[in-house]
Amino acid sequence: MSAVRRLATLSNHLVTRSLPSQFNSPVATSFKLGSALSTTTSPEMSASVKQLVDSSIADNKVVVFSKTYCPYCRRAKQILTQETDNVKIFELDEEDNGSEIQAYLKQLNGQGTVPHVYINKEFIGGCSDLQAIPTAKLKQKIAA
Structure with missing residues (x-):
């Protein structure tokens, strides 16, 4: 796995786990998913x-x-x-x-x-x- 993919996966995991509940909005979810997906799929x-x-x-x-x-x-x-x-x-x-x-x-x-x-x-x-x-x-x- 490339370093970019590892970083994207790790950052998505950390963001998902560390966001307070008030940030679990569609916008926050879009950010969390988009940051990992944009670097790992084509x-x-x-x-x-x-x-x-x-x-x-x-x-x-x-x-x-x-x-x-x-x-x-x-x-x-x-x-x-x-x-x-x-x-x-x-x-x-x-x-x-x-x-x-x-x-x-x-x-x-x-x-x-x-x-x-x-x-x-x-x-x-x-x-x-x-x-x-x-x-x-x-x-x-x-x-x-």
């Missing part, structure tokens, strides 16, 4: 991010969009790699366009956090959703 990148995500989900049996430092992501990857060697993993904190990928994933399914687990093109959810699937059923989903 029509070309959005199309390439969409293509990357869509083709990865379509072309791989199991896909995990993850972050290396996330304990929930680590657990989800551990569960899946115990069941199959055929897991495609994207570490969003190591991708130059990781924040854009995560934003697109949120558009796809409404979940803003990681991990995002897909099995046979089906969005499973996050770690808790994955853990809720009985082992035998998980094996069936992966084998299908």
Whole structure:
């Protein structure tokens, strides 16, 4: 991730967390969102991010969009790699366009956090959703 994107993401996070409630107006929200989006998205990148995500989900049996430092992501990857060697993993904190990928994933399914687990093109959810699937059923989903 470029330094500009990191700074934009960090400043957006800090502004979002530190504004008193009277500043949570449409104008303030527009500023918060606009400052990060203006430096991290472009029509070309959005199309390439969409293509990357869509083709990865379509072309791989199991896909995990993850972050290396996330304990929930680590657990989800551990569960899946115990069941199959055929897991495609994207570490969003190591991708130059990781924040854009995560934003697109949120558009796809409404979940803003990681991990995002897909099995046979089906969005499973996050770690808790994955853990809720009985082992035998998980094996069936992966084998299908």
